[in-house]
Amino acid sequence: MEDRFEISELMDFYAPLLTEKQLNIMNMYFNDDLSLAEIAELNHTSRQAIHDSIKRCYKQLRSHEDKLRLKEKYFKRESLKENFIKNLKKNNTDNLSNELIEQINKSIEEIINI
Amino acid sequence: MEDRFEISELMDFYAPLLTEKQLNIMNMYFNDDLSLAEIAELNHTSRQAIHDSIKRCYKQLRSHEDKLRLKEKYFKRESLKENFIKNLKKNNTDNLSNELIEQINKSIEEIINI
Secondary structure, three states, rough: OOOHHHHHHHHHHHHHHHHHHHHHHHHHHHHHOOHHHHHHHHHHOOOHHHHHHHHHHHHHHHHHHHHHHHHHHHHHHHOOOHHHHHHHOOOOOOOOOOOHHHHHHHHHHHHOOO | OOOOHHHHHHHHHHHHOHHHHHHHHHHHHHHHHOHHHHHHOOOOOOOOHHHHHHHHHHHHHHHHHHHHHHHHHHHHHHHHHHHHHHHHHHHHOOOOOOOHHHHHHHHHHHHHHH
16 A cells, blocks of 8 residues: 555645545544454445445545645655755854754744644 | 735645646735635636635645645744844953844844745
């Protein structure tokens, strides 16, 4: 099956675009670690149907990322922030206190993570 | 028809989720200012079909925003940044130079706008 870590990351950004049924199946498989057979039984369907559904969800999540790039942008924002803070510490010509640098770091983190 | 300004904002965030055909129609109507009749002629269809298509796109754009809130988050980020910079200027206990504050402002702006 597809890469669990990648799917879990994509779900962080695009889960709201899945249907409730898709979301349930994805959570059972990737968060609750149920087997395809167990999920199939709970949904009164076949193991193959669940397998296909997960494959379709994965394709949808990848397609959303290709179009909107929310995951890529998130990691780019984090990396820009880290470089900015690192440079602030390195070329500290204004003699910023550690507290202030930490405050700037936290504020940017808050802006990224809303 | 729907609010042009709101649609234009929603298009900034969700245009990649529209089909190429939908995108064409929306651009003709909202950016190139063509009339429904003109768009209908160019697409070899009826004025009513174009009207319905624009209505459907608008509904889709609104639904994406309800689910992902990218527009809301963008404006929230901008407002958090402005408050942060304002407070940095107000309680300037570290005697930050104007240049440095401007640099912090620009870096956060870059992080928001990638």
